[in-house]
Amino acid sequence: MQFVARLKTASEIETLHQLGVDVFSVDTKLAIHKLMENQSSDIEAIAKIANSLGRKVYLNINKMIHEEDLGSLQVLLEDAKRIGIDSIVINDMTVYVIAKQLGLESKIIYQPGTMNTDSYSVEYFQNHPIKGITLSREITLNEIRKIAGKAHDLELSLIGHGYLDMFYSKRKLLTNYFKHKNIIGREITNKHSYRLNEEIRADDFYPIIEDEFGTHVFRSRKLITFQELETLEPVLSDFFLERLFLEDEEYYDSIRLYKGVITEEEFLGKYSGYESGFYYLPTELIKGDSNVD
Amino acid sequence: MSIELLAPAGNLEKAKVALLYGADAVYVGGLHFSLRARASNFTTLMLEELVEFAHQRNKKVYVTTNIVVHDEDLVGLDEYLLKLERIHVDAIICTSFAIIERAKQLTNLEIHLSTQFSVTNSKLADYFYDEGIRRVVLGRECTIKEIKEIQTHTKADLEVFIHGGMCVSYSGRCTLSNYMVGRDANRGGCAHSCRWLYDLYDRDELLSHEHDFQMSSKDLEVIEFIPELIDIGVASLKIEGRMKSIHYIATVVLAYRMLIDDYQSGNLKDLDFYQSEIKKAENRLTSTGFLGGEPGVDQQLYNYRSEQPTQEFIALVQDYDEANQLALIEQRNHFTLGDEIEVVSPDKTFHHLKITELYDEDKQPIDVARHPLQKLYINMPHPVKPYDMIRRVR
Numbered sequence: 109m110q111f112v113a114r115l116k117t118a119s120e121i122e123t124l125h126q127l128g129v130d131v132f133s134v135d136t137k138l139a140i141h142k143l144m145e146n147q148s149s150d151i152e153a154i155a156k157i158a159n160s161l162g163r164k165v166y167l168n169i170n171k172m173i174h175e176e177d178l179g180s181l182q183v184l185l186e187d188a189k190r191i192g193i194d195s196i197v198i199n200d201m202t203v204y205v206i207a208k209q210l211g212l213e214s215k216i217i218y219q220p221g222t223m224n225t226d227s228y229s230v231e232y233f234q235n236h237p238i239k240g241i242t243l244s245r246e247i248t249l250n251e252i253r254k255i256a257g258k259a260h261d262l263e264l265s266l267i268g269h270g271y272l273d274m275f276y277s278k279r280k281l282l283t284n285y286f287k288h289k290n291i292i293g294r295e296i297t298n299k300h301s302y303r304l305n306e307e308i309r310a311d312d313f314y315p316i317i318e319d320e321f322g323t324h325v326f327r328s329r330k331l332i333t334f335q336e337l338e339t340l341e342p343v344l345s346d347f348f349l350e351r352l353f354l355e356d357e358e359y360y361d362s363i364r365l366y367k368g369v370i371t372e373e374e375f376l377g378k379y380s381g382y383e384s385g386f387y388y389l390p391t392e393l394i395k396g397d398s399n400v401d
Numbered sequence: 402m403s404i405e406l407l408a409p410a411g412n413l414e415k416a417k418v419a420l421l422y423g424a425d426a427v428y429v430g431g432l433h434f435s436l437r438a439r440a441s442n443f444t445t446l447m448l449e450e451l452v453e454f455a456h457q458r459n460k461k462v463y464v465t466t467n468i469v470v471h472d473e474d475l476v477g478l479d480e481y482l483l484k485l486e487r488i489h490v491d492a493i494i495c496t497s498f499a500i501i502e503r504a505k506q507l508t509n510l511e512i513h514l515s516t517q518f519s520v521t522n523s524k525l526a527d528y529f530y531d532e533g534i535r536r537v538v539l540g541r542e543c544t545i546k547e548i549k550e551i552q553t554h555t556k557a558d559l560e561v562f563i564h565g566g567m568c569v570s571y572s573g574r575c576t577l578s579n580y581m582v583g584r585d586a587n588r589g590g591c592a593h594s595c596r597w598l599y600d601l602y603d604r605d606e607l608l609s610h611e612h613d614f615q616m617s618s619k620d621l622e623v624i625e626f627i628p629e630l631i632d633i634g635v636a637s638l639k640i641e642g643r644m645k646s647i648h649y650i651a652t653v654v655l656a657y658r659m660l661i662d663d664y665q666s667g668n669l670k671d672l673d674f675y676q677s678e679i680k681k682a683e684n685r686l687t688s689t690g691f692l693g694g695e696p697g698v699d700q701q702l703y704n705y706r707s708e709q710p711t712q713e714f715i716a717l718v719q720d721y722d723e724a725n726q727l728a729l730i731e732q733r734n735h736f737t738l739g740d741e742i743e744v745v746s747p748d749k750t751f752h753h754l755k756i757t758e759l760y761d762e763d764k765q766p767i768d769v770a771r772h773p774l775q776k777l778y779i780n781m782p783h784p785v786k787p788y789d790m791i792r793r794v795r
Contacts, residue, residue, distance in 0.1 A: 172540070174547060175550045175554075202525040223496075278691070284700075285698075303603075305599060306594075316601075389583065
């Protein structure tokens, strides 16, 4: 199992390499809640350094793709092919469609957040070959085990650490709210210090980011997968560590935790706000409704 | 190809009313595999009755099988799909590959891709078309310009939402409800956490006032874009609202039916006419969503309050006694002798009158209709038919 860490700056490659990171996750201009915006030349330079260290580079192309994005997507994928990127992490299957036309489908990791919840997702992508799928955020450990039992020629991965997103809107919700309140002069785009607090959940603060592609809301507590790692390691190809809202030190210690450099006790003694997400918590099926058909 | 008006229905009566009032097709939820759990109550027998009712009128029935499945949900899928095929439903609306692929293997059911998949470009629409999916329900984040571009470049039929509530997130990508209350938004359990009230902080600084930060959007209403959508050539115009009342569905369907027919026959009225028809039943603030471009502050819902519909549904016609000029009606809301009413018919006729005679089922005179579903007679100088609606004019 490879550990995939989000790269903040090219100058950080050596640090992450020393920590034992196997793969650098790099944002592109078609990435949501990005840590850095990279042009093709930046990506090429990062790939060159990473490869020289025996490490891999995964590109994030995870915005929802609209008609107007198709041209830049094509160019981005052609660049990825030329550079020889190891993998492309996608949220919208459009990227797979274009990648396939370029013979890049074997690089695709489908990471839509919510859709990969069942064994058949595995079967579908075994019949429509790609590199792998990232299991959905809201499934249990038992479900992961069952799905893994069906995966043969398809890599499985998981975002197993950090603040996971739970909402992606194309609307600019912070901008609109500040206009509504006539609040002017505030920095909005890609600012990571905004939090939402729901009226009857006083102790829960949900990070919210607005970027050029919309608004993203995150869980109030951070996911940790240390206890489950022994179970998951044999079935996962990649373990993604989310970095948003974490100070560098906490992120580096998170990597040290999974690499066995520090113990869970030491880690949780130093950092709070972690939980096991949905691993042991199946969600209820029925009670409400939604505006989708 | 003539454009389809597609309406929601949470039960058999609503489905029939939607079809009578001008929908070309309805979409409904069976007992399994459907989002919107509380409105998914069609048994096989009810579906069968609805399909027969629709097909007799050259109309269609689509069944939502649009949950994002987990392995445990798949029990009984094969039998269910085969039943839907046997009773001749016209299409199923799907999200999960598990259901799509199984339907393709086992049946000849037409498959539509749910808006849960948030398709927002022609390449993906074409991909699914080549995979055997005839129709794609576009994501509600598409502008009119994008819809035109997509339609120009895709082989797939496009279905576009034109009215009703909207997920503020890209549909199918939201787990707010899962995380905040443990209810699976993508399996019919959405708690509408996006409509709750929040405070906004920048680190420790409170920026909002008494939880006045809201993510909610106003409901969709795109009367002004209907002529353009028709010209673009999309296959279907879809109304949201399987939880809505019979009156709401009839009123909204009829308004859009009149608009489509008037435009296509070259007799378009001022758009205010159609909007005022909708307002007779609409109790939520509306906006044009993404169709007019990126939604701004005016499209968001802050300090939400319910709107008052301009008319109130009071009864449904069941029969007409022509000799005595009396209508047999079923009470749906309190009304009294002397109320001014409007009678609206699926054939687009409207009559205004005052209730001057009111009798109970035994034809004894009464002054007030108090009891829900009570059978009553009122004076009716012109003929009416079953399913004509009676509204009190406010």
